[in-house]
Amino acid sequence: MPDLLLELRSEEIPARMQRRAAEDLRKLVTDALVERGFLYEGAKAFSTPRRLALHVAGLPPRGKDVREERKGPRVGAPEGAVQGFLKSAGLASLDQATIVTDPKKGEFYVAVIERPGRDTLDVLAETLPAIIKSFPWPKSMRWGAASAQPGSLRWVRPLQSIVATFGPETETPEVVPFSVDGIAAGTTTYGHRFLAPEAIEVRRFDDYVQALERANVVLDPERRKDIILHDARDLAFARGLELVEDEGLLDEVAGLVEWPVVLLGTFDPSFLDIPAEAIRATIRANQKCFVLRESGSDTLAPAFILVSNLVASDGGIAITGGNERVVRARLSDAKFFWETDKAIRLEDRLPKLDSIVFHEKLGTQGERVQRIAALARELAPLVGADPDLAERAARLAKADLVTEMVGEFPELQGLMGRKYAALQGEHPSVAAAVEEHYKPVGPSDRVPTDPVSVAVALADKLDTLVGFWAIEEKPTGSKDPYALRRAALGVVRLALENECRINLISILRLASVPQIHRMGLKFFTPLADALSTLKNFDFESFKSGFLKNVYDDVNDEVARASAFSRINDSITSLLIFFADRLKVYLRDQGARHDLIDAVFALPGQDDLLMVVRRVEALGQFLETDDGKNLLAGYKRAANILRIEEKKDGRSYEAEPDRAAIAASGEPEEQALSEALVAARASASAAVAAEDFSGAMRALSTLRAPVDAFFDKVIVNADDPALRENRLALLNALRAATREVADFSKIEG
C-alpha cells in the first residue's frame, strides 16, 4: 500500500505553535482523505523549528469504483420524462439504458452508471493545496513580492518549500503534482541551516527521516526532548549536580533546535545570594536555560544547562562563553534588583500602589489593599487569626508588585514579598501570608493553613469576586478573564480544608461595603459604616431600620432602592456561583451531586463547611437500610401527596389534627403521628447543635412507623375528613425530612 510524505518547510516556526500545528496537519489531511472515502493504516506528524512533516501510511493507490443503478421512467413515458432521465443519468440515448420488467409496474428504463475510483494522487493534488491555504495558524503573515496582491498565501512565517510524494515502498514514489502561490511540490528539502546547508533529495518517509538525520535534523520532537533530557542529566551528573527538571521549558527548547547540543555553563557562586527562584526565573525566561542543584540537596549550583543548535568547530567553547556572559549580565541585573529592593521597606512602597490601576472600574491597587486589609481584619477571628497580624499582612501583601524584581519577573509576585517581609523583620506569619495569600491557585495547588494566610487569602479572593460582580464582569461560558472561578474555588477550598466556619452571606455583605461607597451614594455612608463594624448582623432589619431613620434626608428613594437591590442581587448571584463551585469541588471528591442539591435546596445554606458536613451525614445515612427505606417511604408519601394535591387542586400543608388521630386513628396511624413529632423535634435540635449524624439517627426512627403505616393504613379513606388528615400526616413526614435536606432532590 502506498504512503504519503508531506513536508512544509518554512522559516523558523514559534516553538509554542509547533506541536499543535503538526497535529492540525495530520487531522486536516486524514480527515479530508477519509471524507473522500480513502482509508489509511496510520498517520503521524512531526515538527521542527523549520518544518512540519506528515507521513500517512497504507493509502490505496486509487479510490473504489462506484456502480450505481438509476431507475428511470416507464417504457413509453412522455418525451419530457425520458429526456429528463437521460440528462440526469448522463446518457446520450435510450439505447444506453437497459429495460427492467417489474411484475407490478411493467417495464422501466434503468441506467447503470459506473464511476471508476479516482487516483489517490489526483485527490491529494486537489486537497493538499486547499489545506495549506487555509491552515489554522494562531497568527499568520504575508511576505515577499506576492504580498502586493490581495489574497496571497498566509503562513506562520515565509513558507519556502514543499515536499509531497506518494507511492508504494517498492517503487519510486511520484511527486503529488500541485503548487501553492508559486511553490511547487517536489522532492527537494534542506537539512540543518548551518551544519548541512546543501539540498537533499527525498522520496519516501523512511529515507526522508534518515536523510534529515544525516543532515543534522532530528525530525521527531519527542526524540529531541529525550536527547536534551538525557544529555543534560549526564552532564550534570558528571559534575556531581542534578538537573532541575522543567517540562514546559524542555518542550520550548526542543522547539528551538533541530540538532540539540547540550552544554554546561557556570556563573560566579557569589550570585547565589540572590533567591534561588529569581535565579531560576531569569535564567529560564531570558535565556531558556535549565538551572542545576547540588546532588541530593535543594541548593542551586552556580551552573546552568544550555541547549544549542550547533556542533561548533571549537566544541562549544565560544557558545558556552557567550551564554555565560549573558547569564552573568542577567544575574547582575537580578542582584541589583535584589539589593535595591532590600533597601526600601515594603510599607514605604505602598503609596506607589495608588498609581497602579487594578481595574478601570475598581480603582487602584492601593484602594484594593485598603479593602483587603479591612476585610482580613474582620475575617481574622473567624479563622482563628490575630486581627492585627492579618491586617498587617494584607497591607504588605501587594507591596512587592512595585519592586524591581517583580517588575522584571511577574511570576515571582508574592514569593519576593515574603522574602522582603522576612528580611525586614515581620512576624513569620505575616511574611508567609504575603506569599500565600495568592493561594490556592487552581484545584491542585496547596491550600495555606496558617490562619493569617487564610484570612488574607480569603479577603483577597472575596474582594475580587464582590468587585467584579458589582461591575457585572462575571465569567460567561469559557470566558473567565479575571479567573473568578478559580478565586471562588479558592474560597471553597480555604474554608473546607481548614474547617473554617464562615457565613458567606454576612461576609459578602461586609465585602460589599466598599462597593457601596464606590457607587458614590452619599446616603449609604451611614449604612456602610455600620456594616463595616458589625459582624453577622441582620442586613434586612438594618435595611428597614436605616431606611426609616434616614428617609427624610433622602430625596432619591428610587436610586437608593435600586442600589440596595443591586447589591443584594449581586450577593445572591455570587452565592449561587459559590454553590456551583462547591458542587464541582465535591463532585471531584466523589460526592453525589443530588445530595448537594438536596442540602442547598434548604434556605440559608451559606456556611460551606456545614453544607459539606450535612452532605456527608446524608450520604452515610442513605447507605443504611433505615435510610434507604425511609427514602422509599418519603418518595411514596410525596407521590401520593402530589397525585392527590393535583386531583384536589389544593395542597395539604396544614398540621394534622393529632387529637383526632389519638382519639380514633388506627394504631399505625397513631404511632406514626407520635414518631413524627418526636423525630422532628430531635432532628431539629440535632441540626441546631450541628450534629448531622444525630439528626439522621432521629429520622431513622421513622422508618418502622412509616413502613407500618403504608402496610396497614389506607390513605385515601372514604371519609373525606379522615383522608384529609392522613394526607396532612404524610405532609408532616415531608416536613420532618426537610429538617435535614430536601429529599425530593435525592435520586433513587
Next chain:
Amino acid sequence: MSSAHALPSDRASPSAVDLAPKTSFQGLILTLQNFWAAQGCVILQPYDMEVGAGTFHPATTLRALGPKPWKAAYVQPSRRPKDGRYGENPNRLQHYYQFQVILKPNPPNLQELYLASLDAIGVDLKLHDIRFVEDDWESPTLGAWGLGWECWCDGMEVSQFTYFQQVAGFECAPVAGELTYGLERLAMYVQGVENVYDLNFNGGIGADKVTYGDVFLQAEQEYSRHNFEAADTAMLFRQFTDAEKACRTYLDAGAPEGESGRHRMAQPAYDQCIKASHVFNLLDARGVISVTERQSYILRVRELAKACGAAWLKTEGGGAS
C-alpha cells in the same frame, strides 16, 4: 586591518587605528553599511529628529507604505528616556545606536542575507549559535505590527527581524522586511567587552583609542538627570499639544485638492508626529503620566501616525497614481 588618519586635533602624528569590526565600533558600522550598500540599499544618514527607534525614520515608517520598491539602510540614534541609568549600568543607555535595514518587498533570502551580514562583521557561523526566536513586533504608537524574531547569538539578542504586516493602520502591500541591529550590544559581543563604555569606538590603539565612554558617558549622566529630574514638564505638555495641533494643521494645509489630487505635506506633518511621540516618552520618564492617561496619549500619537500614513499614500512616494 586598515589604518587611517586620526582626529584633526591629533594632527601632529598619524595614529594607529584598526577599523576591523572586532576592534572598532565605527568599523562595525562601516562594515554593515558596506554590506547593505552592496545589496543595493541607499545608505541614508540618521534622521535629524529625536526618535525612540530606527523604525520612526520616515525612510521606514512612510516608505514601508505603498507599492513602490524600496531598499535603505542607515544608523539611527535612538532615545529611550526611561532607560537612562546615569551611566552606571554597563548595558543600559538612554541614547544608543540602531542599524536599520528596510527592504520592500522583502527578498526571499532575507534570512540568508542577514546571516551573511553577521559573517561580515566577524561572527563565525561555525562557532556561534544563531537562533531565530519568536518575537512579534508591535508599535502601538505607530499603529504598526509584524511577525518575526529576535535573533540570538549564543543566547544574546543581537537583532530584531520583522516582516511588516501593517504600518500606520494600513496593510503593507507588499510586505517589507526590517532588520534592526542593536549596535552597542553587537559590538560588545564582537569586541568581547562586558561594559558598553569600554567599547573601542575608533579602533585606535594605545593612546589613540577613543572609547564609547569617552564619547557618551558624560551625555548619559547629563541626560539621565534631565530625563528623570529636570525636563520641563509644563513645557513638554505644551509641546505635545502644539505638535499634535501642527500635525493636523499641516495635514489639512497639504490635503489634496479634488478627488484624485495628491497630498503635498505628508512628511512635515509626520515630523510633528515624531515630535509628539518623543515628548510623550520624556513625560513618561518624568513619571507625570498616569497609567490611564498613558493609554490615551499613545492613542493620540497613533491617530497622528495613521493620518500621516493616509496622507503619504496620496503622494508620489506613497505610490499615488
